Amino acid sequence: MSTPTSTESPFLAACRREPTARRPVWFMRQAGRSLPEYRAVREGVPMLTACRTPELITEITLQPVRRLGVDAAVLFSDIVVPLAAVGIDVDLQPGVGPVVAEPVRDAAAVAAIRPLAADDVEYVSTAVRMLCAELGDTPLIGFSGAPFTLASYLIEGGPSRSHARTKALMHGAPQLWHELCARLAAIAGEFLKVQVAAGASAVQLFDSWAGALSAADYDTFVAPHSAAVLRTVAQAAPQVPRIHFGVGTGHLLPAMAAAGATVVGVDWRTPLSAAAEVVGADRAVQGNLDPALLLAPWPVLADEVRRICAEGDQAAGHVFNLGHGVLPETDPDMLARVVDLVHQLPPA
Amino acid sequence: MSTPTSTESPFLAACRREPTARRPVWFMRQAGRSLPEYRAVREGVPMLTACRTPELITEITLQPVRRLGVDAAVLFSDIVVPLAAVGIDVDLQPGVGPVVAEPVRDAAAVAAIRPLAADDVEYVSTAVRMLCAELGDTPLIGFSGAPFTLASYLIEGGPSRSHARTKALMHGAPQLWHELCARLAAIAGEFLKVQVAAGASAVQLFDSWAGALSAADYDTFVAPHSAAVLRTVAQAAPQVPRIHFGVGTGHLLPAMAAAGATVVGVDWRTPLSAAAEVVGADRAVQGNLDPALLLAPWPVLADEVRRICAEGDQAAGHVFNLGHGVLPETDPDMLARVVDLVHQLPPA
Numbered sequence: 238m239s240t241p242t243s244t245e246s247p248f249l250a251a252c253r254r255e256p257t258a259r260r261p262v263w264f265m266r267q268a269g270r271s272l273p274e275y276r277a278v279r280e281g282v283p284m285l286t287a288c289r290t291p292e293l294i295t296e297i298t299l300q301p302v303r304r305l306g307v308d309a310a311v312l313f314s315d316i317v318v319p320l321a322a323v324g325i326d327v328d329l330q331p332g333v334g335p336v337v338a339e340p341v342r343d344a345a346a347v348a349a350i351r352p353l354a355a356d357d358v359e360y361v362s363t364a365v366r367m368l369c370a371e372l373g374d375t376p377l378i379g380f381s382g383a384p385f386t387l388a389s390y391l392i393e394g395g396p397s398r399s400h401a402r403t404k405a406l407m408h409g410a411p412q413l414w415h416e417l418c419a420r421l422a423a424i425a426g427e428f429l430k431v432q433v434a435a436g437a438s439a440v441q442l443f444d445s446w447a448g449a450l451s452a453a454d455y456d457t458f459v460a461p462h463s464a465a466v467l468r469t470v471a472q473a474a475p476q477v478p479r480i481h482f483g484v485g486t487g488h489l490l491p492a493m494a495a496a497g498a499t500v501v502g503v504d505w506r507t508p509l510s511a512a513a514e515v516v517g518a519d520r521a522v523q524g525n526l527d528p529a530l531l532l533a534p535w536p537v538l539a540d541e542v543r544r545i546c547a548e549g550d551q552a553a554g555h556v557f558n559l560g561h562g563v564l565p566e567t568d569p570d571m572l573a574r575v576v577d578l579v580h581q582l583p584p585a
Numbered sequence: 586m587s588t589p590t591s592t593e594s595p596f597l598a599a600c601r602r603e604p605t606a607r608r609p610v611w612f613m614r615q616a617g618r619s620l621p622e623y624r625a626v627r628e629g630v631p632m633l634t635a636c637r638t639p640e641l642i643t644e645i646t647l648q649p650v651r652r653l654g655v656d657a658a659v660l661f662s663d664i665v666v667p668l669a670a671v672g673i674d675v676d677l678q679p680g681v682g683p684v685v686a687e688p689v690r691d692a693a694a695v696a697a698i699r700p701l702a703a704d705d706v707e708y709v710s711t712a713v714r715m716l717c718a719e720l721g722d723t724p725l726i727g728f729s730g731a732p733f734t735l736a737s738y739l740i741e742g743g744p745s746r747s748h749a750r751t752k753a754l755m756h757g758a759p760q761l762w763h764e765l766c767a768r769l770a771a772i773a774g775e776f777l778k779v780q781v782a783a784g785a786s787a788v789q790l791f792d793s794w795a796g797a798l799s800a801a802d803y804d805t806f807v808a809p810h811s812a813a814v815l816r817t818v819a820q821a822a823p824q825v826p827r828i829h830f831g832v833g834t835g836h837l838l839p840a841m842a843a844a845g846a847t848v849v850g851v852d853w854r855t856p857l858s859a860a861a862e863v864v865g866a867d868r869a870v871q872g873n874l875d876p877a878l879l880l881a882p883w884p885v886l887a888d889e890v891r892r893i894c895a896e897g898d899q900a901a902g903h904v905f906n907l908g909h910g911v912l913p914e915t916d917p918d919m920l921a922r923v924v925d926l927v928h929q930l931p932p933a
Contacts, residue, residue: 404881405878405881451854451855485796506800507799529751529752530753532752532757
């Protein structure tokens with residue numbers, strides 16, 4: 238196991254609910270569209286190409302660390318990278334998102350989904366090793382989409398607001414649903430294991446769309462598969478913090494915590510103090526500035542940051558973050574000011 | 586006041602938490618894209634034209650009543666109809682939604698928004714009168730978008746996932762925000778009053794996007810304006826039930842009830858039994874079948890309908906509905922089967 242367990246990292250300390258002098262902060266999608274240096278290196282490079290080129294992954298992952306002084310790097314990748322790596326024909330179309338050439342809707346299509354081998358994502362292992370060499374004491378967070386969100390893209394054939402076919406299959410053909418999600422959980426688990434083996438210090442399992450489900454459906458159809466992913470990481474590297482996040486999941490936080498997260502990501506709809514109560518004293522929380530507020534005047538934004546830090550102090554550990562990804566129209570200077578302010582507000 | 590207060594209507598009885606032998610059911614967006622007869626009459630007719638033509642409004646509103654046997658009609662309209670009626674240049678583009686030619690982002694633009702007069706929506710009054718004559722004992726539900734959702738369209742210039750400019754203005758220029766919402770509340774209130782005066786027996790205030798807000802922001806920036814709309818209706822016609830609905834509003838239900846609703850619409854994420862507890866014994870609930878499940882096999886769907894009716898029995902009154910609008914790909918026969926089943930499950 239090559240994972241560094243630097244006790245110097247405020248990010249890892251907060252994830253482990255250990256005392257830390259500095260409140261850690263990073264931003265979901267910090268490596269991306271809001272940075273001019275990102276747009277420069279991506280010029281003319283398709284998204285999936287960028288996600289498969291170690292030098293580009295490394296450069297893009299490092300950009301926000303250099304510019305913003307965040308306490309963690311997050312691997313530049315995309316939720317569909319492991320799907321493409323097992324041979325699924327998926328493309329990332331600008332302005333649309335993932336488009337799957339042949340949507341997965343029957344037993345034959347599910348049976349055709351093969352497991353992920355470390356070799357399939359050699360470009361990721363290489364990038365993680367390059368990153369760890371560059372990052373020094375700054376931890377790298379590994380990243381994967383969760384089974385439900387991956388399944389939704391495969392079944393719908395692309396982004397969906399209603400997830401109607403996904404839910405219809407889940408309820409109408411539960412055995413097929415569970416078979417699909419078991420395969421996706423194995424892929425996501427292996428994808429995270431590869432990143433940890435190469436040096437990632439923490440992982441985030443990102444279930445973008447889980448908030449579209451009722452708690453009952455989440456428990457029956459999703460939680461067992463997300464738990465399998467997190468268990469794979471826990472067995473391979475018990476010391477590695479496991480962050481679990483989805484948008485609009487206020488009603489799912491206890492279940493997402495119980496699925497094996499050690500840190501629960503929270504969006505802006507749920508105050509961190511309320512989240513801390515439902516996820517319990519044995520989990521840290523991460524969040525939860527509304528990314529829209531980065532477009533508001535600084536005094537308003539600063540007040541929000543202070544409120545969130547005060548609410549985060551009610552949790553066993555608090556990693557400051559947004560409640561969703563950085564919006565493309567964000568001024569990076571506002572992100573830098575947020576980092577500075579969070580660093581001036583040590584944990585209580 | 587020409588409003589009929591038929592005590593024969595199961596829909597009105599359930600809204601008023603009075604005993605009724607039959608559990609009432611209607612569907613949000615029942616008058617629309619899932620019906621072939623709707624697509625036929627809309628062929629070549631732009632959406633806003635349809636919303637301004639009394640004969641088309643009447644025909645489209647009646648179609649689902651004829652076909653499905655629902656217990657209420659809901660006025661065929663669109664959330665932007667009252668905005669267009671006060672002279673705002675807004676178009677409904679197929680596949681996109683509302684597009685506002687000149688987004689509203691400063692004091693001059695807010696000051697230019699004039700009040701709605703009954704004359705501005707004569708086509709709506711005419712349609713409501715025609716409908717009431719046709720509908721007999723079946724009540725007609727009037728409809729308006731709520732101030733927050735209207736404001737979001739005006740500020741963003743169209744549909745938005747993040748509502749970033751809206752939230753930035755709300756927090757960054759709160760006085761301007763409140764001025765804008767006060768004007769929109771006056772417009773929405775007048776629009777509902779016109780419908781009630783012409784014969785609508787109930788109203789639904791639809792705050793599509795309110796679920797994007799934290800409870801604190803909702804209380805400060807939205808609730809007072811939605812309350813103003815509902816107060817306008819209550820003062821004009823105290824006996825008319827006031828339904829208030831938004832998607833993903835599990836964390837806002839108490840506030841939406843307190844804003845002056847007599848019936849609180851609930852999406853599928855919140856069990857009706859839990860909703861009933863938070864909105865209290867002096868409000869009915871409406872909901873909450875996940876529209877995606879209309880695409881599932883009938884036995885699965887039937888089980889969901891039974892579960893929802895059992896949970897609805899925990900409320901002081903239950904109007905069966907979806908947890909969001911009918912999806913265009915829905916088979917109308919499934920809607921008809923749901924109506925029949927709900928009618929076989931009388932309130933406890």
